[in-house]
Amino acid sequence: MTLAEATRKAGVIGSGGAGFPTHVKLERPVEDVIVNGAECEPLLYSDQVVMETRTDRVMAGLRLVLSDFARRGVEPKATICVKGKYKKSVAAFRAAIGRDEPIRVLELENVYPSGDEQFLVYEATGRIVPEGGIPPMVNALVMNVGTLAQVAEAQDGRPVTERMMTVGGEVENPFVAPVPVGTPFSAILQAAMPKIEDYVLLVNGPMMGRITEDHEEVTTKTMGGLFVLPRRQSHVSRMSRPLSTEIRLSKSVCEVCRYCTDFCPRFLLGHGLEPHKVMRVINYDRDLDTKTITSAWLCCECGVCDLWACPMFLSPRVIFRQFKKRLAAAGIRNPHNNADVTVDHYRKFRGIPTDRLTKRLGLSMYDHRPQSQAPRVEPNKARIRLDQHVGAPAEPMVQQGQKVARGQMIGAIPEGKLGAAYHASIEGRVSQVTEQSITIER
16 A cells, blocks of 8 residues: 555545645655644644654654655655754754754744745745645645654554644643544533633634634644633634624725735745735725735735734735635636745745734733643544545445444545545444534444
């Protein structure tokens, strides 16, 4: 069985981003394999724990990828990108690298968004991914440390059934621990014990995450954090503003100062994305600027424009997100693919210090790595979504009432389509099967 086949069977997807199926990434060998250990989102410590406690698994996965590419005629090399402040992780990786291995450690500054794959490609190789493009276009591949650990497990025949998560905020028992895929938030909250009554939940990090009040929502393979925040906390209010409010505020107070553009990570890499121009389109309701509107496809929604750069707390990102929805609904694809781009001269001066960013968000009091013994989250029920990845939803392989063992495949990739497989994260009986999810109860 090839490495791609093993990861396909195990249901490995990118654990640090949108959830692109890993077996597809491995189909095309590249010269540069870039390991993402930056974990740039404030409050998250999941990848740090993986790097420190599962260094051998991460390195095993990386070596498997390098060996697989070498067997297919490519001479690959690897760059492990880790923030310099993660001293234990840096030391662990340096100690694990053999003398003659084509692997190096690149220490990154503590800036946001250092975990962005296009940021990492440039830092590691000096090459720029074209507009609207992906790393393989410049002969590179970016893989999260958690994903590489899962690649090693897949080669040993163990499927993905859990995800390392950071749980924190206003809780008595913050922790970083592996949590079964499909665990209801209510089970996590029971282990964490919220200290306040009037709260909402922040899913993933504060920059690219979202707010929810649904305690029956469940964890996924790509979910790295869950935080209990006061309902009236300033950042919660900011993230909860409706689109109508964003447009009204923009028309009232936007200064067109272009700070949102000057700090935009994509603009700084030379891409044709200028957030301040989208604010002009909204503010003046005239001269349909087609180029600016379609440039929404280039926005990675990192949150720099609204949560850091704008002095008036406006959100070009929300406008771009809305444009993406409308463009997709109209069947308009991304027309921007310029590869002849040059890095902005000021890029090296505009990295955003993560500590200052966390203070700006009003979340510094929650930015502490939990030191207590992490509990073992063992839910009585798991609802495993079949659409956690990029591509077509998986097809159920089980029926209501059927007994399943932990690790048993319950969802398969539809024939001829991009997708990912899913496995039971707990042992029990299937209580519900729909096109969207499979629920298992102990």
